Amino acid sequence: MGPALLLGLLLSRAGDLMALPSxxxxxxxxxxxxxxxxxxxxxxxENCALAKTRLLSLDHDSRVRCLNAELDLGNSSLLHCKCxxxxxxxxxxxRIFWTVHSSMTDGYFNLETSPYxxxxxxxxxxxxxxxxxxxxxxxxxxxxxxxxxxxxxxxCNLSKKCFRLRTDYxxxxxxxxxSEDVCDRRKCHRGLRNFFExxxxxxxxxxxxxxxxxxFCGERRRKTIVPDCSFQxxxxxxxxxxxxxxxxDHICKSRLADFQQNCQPVDISPDGCSLxxxxxxxxxxxxxxxxxxxxxxxxNSSVEVSLWCTCENSGxxxxxxxxxxxxxxxxxxxxxAIWSQMHQKQTALKRQEDLLYSSSxxxxxxxxSISLSSAMSQVAEGKTQRDxxxxxxxxxxxxxxxxxxxSWPSLALFLPLLLSPH
Numbered sequence: 554m555g556p557a558l559l560l561g562l563l564l565s566r567a568g569d570l571m572a573l574p575s576x577x578x579x580x581x582x583x584x585x586x587x588x589x590x591x592x593x594x595x596x597x598x599e600n601c602a603l604a605k606t607r608l609l610s611l612d613h614d615s616r617v618r619c620l621n622a623e624l625d626l627g628n629s630s631l632l633h634c635k636c637x638x639x640x641x642x643x644x645x646x647x648r649i650f651w652t653v654h655s656s657m658t659d660g661y662f663n664l665e666t667s668p669y670x671x672x673x674x675x676x677x678x679x680x681x682x683x684x685x686x687x688x689x690x691x692x693x694x695x696x697x698x699x700x701x702x703x704x705x706x707x708x709c710n711l712s713k714k715c716f717r718l719r720t721d722y723x724x725x726x727x728x729x730x731x732s733e734d735v736c737d738r739r740k741c742h743r744g745l746r747n748f749f750e751x752x753x754x755x756x757x758x759x760x761x762x763x764x765x766x767x768x769f770c771g772e773r774r775r776k777t778i779v780p781d782c783s784f785q786x787x788x789x790x791x792x793x794x795x796x797x798x799x800x801x802d803h804i805c806k807s808r809l810a811d812f813q814q815n816c817q818p819v820d821i822s823p824d825g826c827s828l829x830x831x832x833x834x835x836x837x838x839x840x841x842x843x844x845x846x847x848x849x850x851x852x853n854s855s856v857e858v859s860l861w862c863t864c865e866n867s868g869x870x871x872x873x874x875x876x877x878x879x880x881x882x883x884x885x886x887x888x889x890a891i892w893s894q895m896h897q898k899q900t901a902l903k904r905q906e907d908l909l910y911s912s913s914x915x916x917x918x919x920x921x922s923i924s925l926s927s928a929m930s931q932v933a934e935g936k937t938q939r940d941x942x943x944x945x946x947x948x949x950x951x952x953x954x955x956x957x958x959x960s961w962p963s964l965a966l967f968l969p970l971l972l973s974p975h
Contacts, residue, residue, distance in 0.1 A: 578634035578649040578668075579642055585631050595631065595652070597622040602655040619655075626653065635670040636807070638840075639750050647803040667811040672833050682755035685711040702773045705759040715756045718748040726779035736782040745778055745843035746804070757839060764895040771853035778842055784849045784861050792862035792877040793870055798845040805844035812837040818886040824893075825885035834890040848881050856891055857882070 585591040601619035604611055611619070626632040631653050636646035650668040689707045709715040722744030725737065749757055765771045778784060799805040815837040817827040826834060838858075841848055848858045859882050864874035881887065 576630050576634055577640070577670075578631070578636055578646045578653075581630040581634040582649045585629065591626075591629060591631070594622050594625045598652050598655065602652040605655050623653065623655075636668050637670050638672075644803060647807045651803060651806065667814040668807045669811050672830075672836060680753040680755045681712070682708065682753065682759075700765070700770045700773070702760070702763040702765060702770050702777075705756070705763050706773075709752075709756050709760060712752075712756060715752045718744075718752055722748050723779060726782040738782055741779065741782045742843040742845075742847065745783055745847075749839045749842055754836065754839075758835060758894065761839065762835065762891060762894040768853040771850075771855075775850040775853055778847070778849055780849050783843070784847050786861060789861060789863040791867060792860060792864055792874045793867060795846055795860060795862045796877050802845060805841075805846060808837070808840040808844050809846060812841055813880070816880075816884060816886045816890070818884050820885070822886075825889040827886070831886075831890035831893050834886055835894060838887060838890070856895065858887070858891070 582595070585595050597618065601611075601615075601622065604615075623632075631649070634650065634653070636643060636650060640646060647668055654666065654668075686708050688711060689704065709719055722741065725744045726741040728735065728737070761774070761777055763770075763774055765774060799809055815826075815828060815830065816834040818825055819827045822829065824831065828834075838848065846860060848860055851857050851859050860878060862878070864871055864878060867874040
């Protein structure tokens with residue numbers, strides 16, 4: 554369907570261009586640009602967003618004009634539009650969202666508003682994870698039962714998409730890892746985002762949040778994202794600089810807003826989360842991987858996560874810097890979400906293995922299934938042998954998390970960082 558036809562259909566259904574129901578931002582922009590009044594308002598907001606991106610200082614009249622332009626949108630679809638995860642034009646969609654929500658008025662910047670559609674409203678992925686896990690459980694690929702990270706990797710190797718995208722980012726990130734002169738961090742981050750966006754969560758969650766009982770398994774998990782390239786610098790930058798880098802990037806800023814919305818901690822909540830949705834919090838956490846604010850496990854013997862940054866030499870901005878770190882290090886909602894994911898697997902592991910093994914027997918009941926199981930096992934064994942020597946750079950760790958609950962940092966404290974150059 555061409556853009557003109559799509560536009561005509563939407564206009565015929567909407568009636569009033571400025572009062573359309575919520576839609577994705579790409580469609581909302583097309584509708585707005587076709588209306589002279591909305592077009593003029595949107596162009597004003599684009600100039601406001603450009604000034605903000607370049608950290609230009611606006612006079613009072615310009616600030617008022619930017620605020621009025623946003624208010625003029627009223628109940629238009631642009632003001633309420635969202636973006637979808639895994640959409641093809643995601644960066645363009647996010648740029649539109651932040652153009653509309655880029656008021657330059659003092660005291661107005663709410664990064665807790667996620668540009669992404671509610672996960673519950675998005676199409677649920679249908680995957681073949683259980684079928685592939687059954688093949689692994691019923692074969693020699695099962696390996697050491699005490700290393701669920703290795704098991705999760707074997708299952709990934711049997712999935713064409715999971716294996717391909719995991720191999721892609723691994724080859725990019727391991728090239729020159731540990732050397733900033735050789736490691737292409739930008740390409741490495743893009744490869745990681747492709748993996749966590751395009752591979753179903755049945756695979757990615759089990760790889761990233763697998764429970765471990767020893768440091769060998771823990772090292773495997775910690776190195777899942779090839780931290781020498783994607784996570785660490787030769788020296789730790791200041792967390793304020795890390796936040797600035799994130800806010801200059803539409804994807805990182807959007808992922809951070811999504812993380813803040815879905816992982817907002819609340820002390821009085823039994824599950825620690827204001828939205829009471831651990832799955833959404835984990836999804837938002839994985840969304841941060843592959844951005845300038847990529848988090849990771851801090852050791853092989855703990856499931857504690859953090860950013861690779863420090864608050865030393867922060868001067869009078871030390872409090873703000875500490876709050877950036879606390880979004881990951883002292884976040885009760887995130888801690889509980891990770892713990893629940895791992896605890897669920899630990900308590901159900903034996904029962905699940907028995908279930909998968911029984912399923913694998915049913916696969917072997919006819920010659921076609923025997924051939925499939927055998928062929929996939931041979932392929933995966935070959936891949937696993939090739940992976941085994943280098944995959945120590947792509948693992949995952951152990952232990953259960955317990956941390957003090959803290960209140961969510963007020964984002965108003967970050968406002969001076971956003972409105973003035975430094």
